[in-house]
Amino acid sequence: MFYDLVVTEEWGARLAGDRALLDRGSTAERVADILRQRITEGVFLPGTRLSEESLREALGISRNTLREAFRLLAHEGLLEHQLNRGVFVRLLSTADIRDLYAIRRILECGALRNLSTVPAEAAAEAGAAIEAAETAAARGDWGAVGTANMRFHQAIADLSGSRRVAETVRGLLAELRLVFLVVADPRQLHEPYLAGNRALYELLAAGDARAAEEALQRYFDDAEAQLLAAYAPAAG
Amino acid sequence: MFYDLVVTEEWGARLAGDRALLDRGSTAERVADILRQRITEGVFLPGTRLSEESLREALGISRNTLREAFRLLAHEGLLEHQLNRGVFVRLLSTADIRDLYAIRRILECGALRNLSTVPAEAAAEAGAAIEAAETAAARGDWGAVGTANMRFHQAIADLSGSRRVAETVRGLLAELRLVFLVVADPRQLHEPYLAGNRALYELLAAGDARAAEEALQRYFDDAEAQLLAAYAPAAG
């Protein structure tokens, strides 16, 4: 069920290059940043076991520091800590997917609900995300489309004006990316929502938050059903 | 602005007694559990600095383990980690209070919104919390009333059926307790909502989720305004 991490030369060198980034802030947090990025990039796929010894050596840090970073990422839900067995990149269940969509529905729709006027700044960010998604789709970069779509939903969460809502949604989207990483065809995953997202954005830009929320609800219905259908890993 | 932690004898012995609890599970997490409980009990008041050395000695653990526990609690928002200065029990600003109520509003109201039928189990838990609050109020134990009220709101969050919603709200309520701990009069804080909470519960028990949600909205309006008025710490 879980694969073992093997330190191949190519990204062993890459992690060694990451050591250059270790020059600002707390080491443990910077290590967490690096690992988080590598995970979302798909370098460490879900189910992979992250060996303390290999990573410690590759990053050139002490075990204590690395373990602190592990704790941070485990708390974010990206890593799973199994006592005396090590940490693994989280492998989500279909129940997790349902749960992720349940709370996203509440938070993102809630962000739109209590909205009298649409803040210009956040709306602009949402528009920029839409643009980025469409240009990425034009060049067939479906990974980038997925990233842009998540940026769009982050912008929706930001509309709430609540720092905690924004950060919670950020974490949820990061978890969701773990699912995307194990689905075979990213195009099938992200392309169907380009038009709908733009329509949603137009409603927002027109100030019709009510209609936008309803469109968002429909998006969640579709996306959840489709993702569940496409997601059939060993851990089911 | 921040007070220094002084290891007085009475709870120095208390922490030494906590060492007995360190016999199951991962040490770091158990340490985090203990510290979390002590914080919510008010033993470590907001603004208190938690010295690595004192706690390490009192709990009889190593610095590394203690630091792992610190990371966990800092990520939960109960502790604040300042680089090269140490960890402090979080002292929330009025902006934090507003933010806490903003996201609670979205989550708890969202839990009621998408509710076709009210699950019997969660409703029973809400009812039990109401009972506990009223008996605690009868004997004048306003701290217990506050705890019961939070239990009530946790039950509301549980109605969502989402593990992540439940856990997020749990964390938010834990943060909110940090505010209660520094407000002088706990009675003034919790008594006004006893009747309203029961009314809300009756609506739930009657299956009228829509009306319950509206009542909850009004509760948040009142509670936020009153808490902001009562909360005027140095850090404002």
Next chain:
DNA sequence: ACGACCAGATCGTAGAACAATCCTTCCCGG
């Protein structure tokens, strides 16, 4: 009074060491 400097305390990180646990392998009896 004000700013520079110095010493003590505390944190940040590294590294070694050992115990506890898990995993693999091999052996043995059925």
Next chain:
DNA sequence: CCGGGAAGGATTGTTCTACGATCTGGTCGT
């Protein structure tokens, strides 16, 4: 041939020590 169980190695959990980095508070000189 198969299953149970013991031995061994590998990895994690935790402690301890050490030292550089940073902050704090006080002193000194101007």
